Amino acid sequence: MIDQDDSLTGNGLKKYFLGKNLKKDLPAGLVVFLVALPLCLGIALASGAPLFSGILSGIIGGIVVASFSGSQLSVSGPAAGLTVIVLTAITDLGAFDAFLLAVFIAGIFQVILGILKAGTIGNYFPNSVIIGMLAAIGIILILKQLPHAVGYDADFEGDQNFAQPDSENTFSAIISAFSKFNYGAVIISVVSMAVLILWPKVKKLAIIPAPLIVVALGILLATAFQGTAYSLSGDHLVQIPVVESLTDFKGLFLFPDFSQFLNPKIWTVAITIAIVASLETLLSLEAVDKIDPIKRVSPTNRELIAQGIGNSIAGLVGGLPMTAVIVRSSANVNSGGRTKMSAIFHGVFLMLSVLLLPSLINQIPLSCLAAILLMVGYKLAKFSLFTKMWKDGKDQFIPFMVTVLAVVFTDLLIGVSIGLAVGIIFLLRTNYRNPYFYTIDRSQGNNFIRIKLAQEVSFLNKGTIQYTLTNLPTGKTVIIDGTDSLFIDRDVLDAIFDFQENAYTKNIKVELVNIKRSYELPKLKDLIIKPIEENV
Structure with a gap:
């Protein structure tokens, strides 16, 4: 239930919101942490970067970006939409430290874009396209997590593209998964889904977040299955770097190579990252505002500045470039998050998991985390959403469906671009008819x-x-x-x-x-082009 007072804003209410919503933000932050952890690792793996760089970006996105951001529910971290750019850039630049310099410069560009008010472009995305993007992300989550739910973990966590690097696609990966599934993973995912559905219905138990119970049960079942036909291998579990000493911890951090500052390739990569990351951030920000129960509007220019600060810091200490991420943000909303403290808590949990609990975290089965993401996907792509868009008329339904299909069969940015083009056509059509x-x-x-x-x-x-x-x-x-x-x-x-x-x-x-010309037309003699006289 949303209290009417929750719609209030203002600096004087910060303490009020923190105290009132702590009981909602803390569990939501825990859920987002569980969702973000394998995504950070998977995206780092797919990007050809050190695993810790993905977690480091998640920490910075959670603590730093959320602190500077004006959005209450958006969660930032390494984004699947940047994996191809990152992988190509690291290969072209020849070294990860050179790539870090590009990330640092990209962050500065984003701060400049925010100061120049470039974030206002986010106000021009049609609602039908944004809602279509959300529904598409929900469908993608369901399709992409089905293989993980049955123990087929060939693709990295966080992958959203239809075409796969191993020449498979989303649908062929599902077919492959059901021919190679692990019975232990299937049992864990089915039990996890049952808990996620039934646990919140018991009011006395609902005080403990269902995803936390899912993770605990997943670890217990995975332990119980050891040595049996249902046992899980290391590929079926979360795998984060284990820090055993202060020296190991220091060794996880990498620093940019500033000697490459004048390398034109560095600047090309930096500008590319800044533009793509900013667009994906604005799309995610607009989308999360749509599903915010309190319907707050996030300041887009401030968000670009916050993202720029986060990316600059990530570049300085060895992190991947980040954006506001709709998967983590929607998990935050669906888990009851109310303020930016949930995003900050998720960043703190990521940091503590690396420092204090790496061995325990590495016992979490990916199949129980897949169940959590399946529930998030279902909530984003409910059938009732499609019927509602149908009832809103073809001017809304067609751009919505085009966006859904385009995002599912390509990737986020290409799909939204196609949906945006169709939305603009319908907008022009409406303007053409109604002046x-x-x-x-x-x-x-x-x-x-x-x-x-x-x-x-x-x-x-x-x-x-x-x-x-x-x-x-x-x-x-x-x-x-x-x-x-x-x-x-x-x-x-x-x-x-x-x-x-x-x-x-x-x-x-x-x-x-009441129609007057507020300007003068050019005189006819001024429109006549006089021949050029040539000096003989």
Whole structure:
């Protein structure tokens, strides 16, 4: 239940929110930690980077980025959408320390983008595309976690692309999984799903987060299965670096090679990371605001600055580039997170897992974590969402479905780009149809036609207005009324005044109401191109 007071904002309420929501943010942070841990490791593995670099980015994303961010529910960390870029960049640059310099510079670029207010681009993503992206992520989570749920862990955790590096795709991987599944992993995932569904329904037990029970049961079952036909191998378990001494801990950190500062390849990689990471962050931020129960709006420019600070620090200490990540963020929302403290807690848990509990963490089966992600996917892609979008009309449903299919069969950025293109087509179509109200003013006889312009008339409306004016019947008096218009684009004004000047040829009388030209047209003599005189 959401209290009405939770919608309040302001610095004076920070202590109020922390105390009131601690009992929700702490368990949510634990759930996000359980989700983020294998994702951080899997993305680092797929990127060709040290495993610790993925966890380090998760820690920085949780503690540093969340502290500077204005978003209450967004969670940052290494992103699957950057794996190909990272892998290619490390290969091209020839060394991981050179790549770290590019990450550091990318972070500075993001801070600059935030200062320049580039985050406002996030306000122009259509709702149907954002909702489609969320549904697609839910479907991808279900499809990608099915192999892990049955003990087939060939693909890295966090993979979201349809095409796989091993020449398989999402569907062929599922087929392969069901021919090579591990019975122990299947039992653990089925028990985990049952706990996730039934545990929250018992009010007296719900105080303990269901995912925590799932992890505990997963460890117990994996231990019990040792030495039997159901035993799990190391590939079926979480694998984080084990730190046994202070020297080992220091050795996990890597530092950028500043001697490569003038290398043009470094700057190319940095700009690429800054742009792609910023776009993915803005998409995720918009999406998480959609599923925020309190419907808060996150400041996009501040988020770019926070991401830039996080990436700069990651580059300095050996972390992967990060973005706001919708999988972790949606897990945060679905687990009841209320404020940014849940993201900070998840970062603290990641740090403690490496320092204090690596041996215990390495006993967690991936199949029980897959069950948690399957539940997150189900909540994002419920059938009721599809029926609701269908009822909202084809202008919403078609861009929504195109986005869903495009994201599932390509990747996040390509899929959203395709959905955005379709959404823009429908937006243009809507603008083309609705720039004015067309009525016959019968109070003055059938010979009077009144065209009342809308509040905002942009250049997108020029075509439909021009078409209407061209096809008006002859012998009429046409009243074009701009009383309600706050803005009329210059191109539209030109079309209206051109029509007024030439309407007499069709025996049409034109009256303009509250429409004035606020600029002067160039004189005809200024448009004549004079021949260039050549000196002989």
